[in-house]
Amino acid sequence: MAKKMGIVALLLFGVYVLCMYWYIFHSGDGKIPSALQGTAADPVMFMSGKELFLSGEYSKIRNFLFFIATPFEWLIYFLILLMGVSRYFEKITTSQTKWKLLQNAGYLFLLSVFVYIVLFPLNYYRYYLSKSYGISTQTFTSWMKDGVLDFWVSFGMSLIIVTVIYWLMKKSEKRWWLYTWLLTIPFTIFVMFIQPVVIDPLYNDFYPLKNKELETKILSLATQANIPAEHVYEVNMAEKTNALNAYVTGIGSNSRIVLWDTTLNRLTDNEILFIMAHEMGHYVEKHIYFGIAGYLLLTLLGLWLTNKAMRPMIARYGQVLKINKISNIRSYPLFLLLTSILLFASDPVSNYISRYQETRADQYAITLMEDREAAVTAFQKLTISGLSEVNPPLLVKWFRYTHPPMLERIYKVADHEGQKQEIPLKEEQKK
Template structure:
């Protein structure tokens, strides 16, 4: 039965990977509708022939990696369970310490290290790919430094969650998911609060905007939007990437709007002000707080599903997966498998909500700025800098795009002008 389940898992993954390969590399791409060819939305009007070629190649490779990476993670978790590696890690973690919390912590470290090493070649290839296509400018030592920081931050977060989760399962097999959900609320808010001041500075330097003339323009724009302007920062990203970006982060007094220095160096003041107006739209419409509320609801649904699915899978396949009880720490790969599965298939929903919010922020920026030329040129420059697909295939849009494709964003400018006339 073990071999059969392993064989079926690998076979299904191969069939899926081949199917996705043909869909992405040989299927019908998004393309440009005939009615929009030659307009400002057509990448042929603002990208060179080489940029168009690189954009198509880079996007297809990235999309394929995305669609096979998560199912490959599922195969890895199944492998760890079927081969008994999870039970072996549990034995290695039992180094004579009586306190179970330390044994569980050691197990989590062994499992996390194993999975990190297993996926390192893919992570490195992503780095190599973005560097080869001129997106990433980071040298290997700097990338490895960030990779190690990522490892320890993610491990630390995972460790806290797993230790608390399995303690709750030990205390209440039936109601653990409710207690876990209640704890996720303050934990999520705490993480969002410390993100800008504790975690982000581990990777880059953040400082108030240096360009005082531009700062005055931003202050004036913020006053028109009734937004505090002392939370605008720039970050030194030029040593790591050629891409352009800006974002809103943090909550409460730690909330801030962050501009990459690549954005400041590459765009005109009017284009930067449009981006700032877009980020102000997120601020005004409370998208961060809406995001927290949606996260809380999704966690409730997700934990409830885990509480239903995991016991059923153990009762049905526990012998094959070498899991006796849900409360045993060696069941963690199964829990992670379910979480990964739920997250992957919830992507279309979360991305749809995100695209809606981004559209709202774009509309707010166009109303505040009333500068359609700046809006169009900003979207064009964002596409060029990241070699982005302006109109991706449907599955790619559903599963990958948290922002509307650039074709849609540029079209929204035209629709906005029609509304205003």
Template sequence: MIKKWALRAIIAYVLFGVFMYAYLYFLADSSIPDALKGTSADPTTFLDAKEIMLSEEYSKFRNLLFFLATPYEWLFYYLILIFGISAKFEDWAKKTTKISIVTTAIYLFWLSLASFLVMFPLSYLSFMMSKSYNISTQTFSLWMKDKLIDFWIEFAISFIVITVLYALIRKFKKRWWLGAWILSVPFSIFMMFIQPVLIDPLYNEFTPLQDKQLEAKILEFADKANIPADHVYEVDMSSKTNSMNAYVTGVGSNSRIVLWDTTLERLSDDEILFIMAHEMAHYVEKHIYIGIAGYLLLTLIGLYITAKIMERWITRRGQTWKVEKMTNISSLPVFLLITSILLFSVSPLTNWVSRYQEVRADTYAIEMTQNKDAGVQTFQSLTKAGLSQINPPYLVKIFRYGHPTMLERIKLIEEYELKQEDNGE
């Protein structure tokens, strides 16, 4: 019976992969509407034929990898449950020590290591493709260093969360999900507070922006936006990527304005100011806090649904999986499987909200800079640097894109200009 269900799961995954390959490579349409051909949103006006070909190839590969990776993770969790591997990890941990918190740490290490090794081929494939398309500039050793930092940071955070979670499950068997949600509120805010000053520096070197004239212009924008920042930081990303980015991160006194060095090297001051105005809009319009509120609401609903499904699954399948009850740490893959499925299912909604906020931020940048040409040039440059599709397929957009497509962003700038002219502004 176990082999039968394992085979069914593998076949389902393969069929899904075949469907997504057919959709992305043969069925989906990513062409530019006739009405926009020859405009600034048409890639033929700012990319050469080779760049257009490369952007299509690279985007299709990345999109396929995205749709393969998530259900691949589900398959991993499912198989280690039905083959009793999760239960074996718990047995190993209990044989090592009788101290509950140490047992949790040992179990979590084995599960994390297994997950890391199983997911590694996809991660490595993504890295090699990024190298071959000249997006990534990292050496393998530096890439592995980041992967290992990821592993230990995720392990440390997971250990804290899982230890508290299972303590709640043992104490409040019917209402543990509510306690977990209540504790997630301060924890989420705390993580956002320490991210810029403790976690981000583990990956990159942050230094004050060397171009003081540009810094003065950015801080002038920040002052208008009431952002509590005295410095602008630049981060060394050219050793890792040819892509460009900038962001405002953190909350309260830990807010930081950050520019990638690749952005500084490739964009003009006007284009950088447009990007910074966009990023500052998220702070001005409280998108960070709206995001926290939305996240907490979805977390409450998600934990409730997870609790109900988890209890039902373990009651029905626990004996087969050798997971005696929910309080066993070996039930963790059940929790992770359910939450991962729920997160993927709700991603079209969260991405839609994010895209709406990004449109608001783009509009704010247009109004603040009054430089629409800089906006168009910025999005064209970002497209070229990242080999992005101008008009990605529909499924890619709703499941992957937290930003509007480049076609939509450039079109917004043009339409906004026309509206101003029509209103006599």
């Protein structure tokens, strides 16, 4: 039975990979609508021939990797259960100590190391791909350091979460999901509060914006928007990437507006001010708090569905999956498998809401700045720096894009009339 299920899982994954390969590389989707060709939103108008080629090639490879990576993780979790690896890890840790916390820590460490090793070739290829296309500037040593940090931060949080969840499962097999969700509320708020000052600085250096003249302009914008801001932060990303970015993070007194130094180095003041106005739009419209509320609602639904699925699956296939009961920590890969599937299935909804919020922030920035040209050129430079796909295929947009595609963003912020002449062509395109 276990062998048959394993073969079926591998065959299904193989068919899925072939289907996604055809869709990403040969479906012919993602073309620029004829009505928008020659406008400021058309990449031909602001990207060189080489940039267009690299953007198309890089985007397709990245999209394909995205769509196979998550199901590949599902396959790993399923095989870990099917082959008895999870039961073996539990057996090792329970034989070493009677302390439940240490047993959980040992099991999670073994499982995390195993998954990290299996996924390492795929993660390394993603790093190599970004490096070869000129997006990443990070050395292998620095990349490995970030990977190790990710491992330990994830391990520490997982240990807390898993210990609490499986303790609640032992206490109440029917209502553990509800109690877990209730504890998720303060935990999520706490993590959001400490992230800007505890977690993020583990990876990069953050400091107040060095360009005081620009900071004065940004704080003046904040005053116009009734935002109580004292500092704008910059972060040293140039040693890791050529991409551009800015974002809002944290809540309460730890909330921050952050600019990558790559953004500061490559955009004009007006373009930076537009991006800052965009981030202020998120603050004014309280998108962070709506995001937390949405996350908590999805978590409640996800935990309920996970419980509904785990119990009958263990009752019917427990012997094949080597799981005695739901409260055994060896069932954790099944928990990861189900929650990952549910998260993936919820991506189109959460991404749609995020894209709506980003559009609102763009509109707010235009109203505040009244500088459409800066908005257009900023988006064009963001596209070039990350070799972004301006008009992705539909499935890619649904599952990957938390921001509207650049085709939509540029078209909406630009003055629609006269765009064919308003944005000048690059020198190499004039020839």
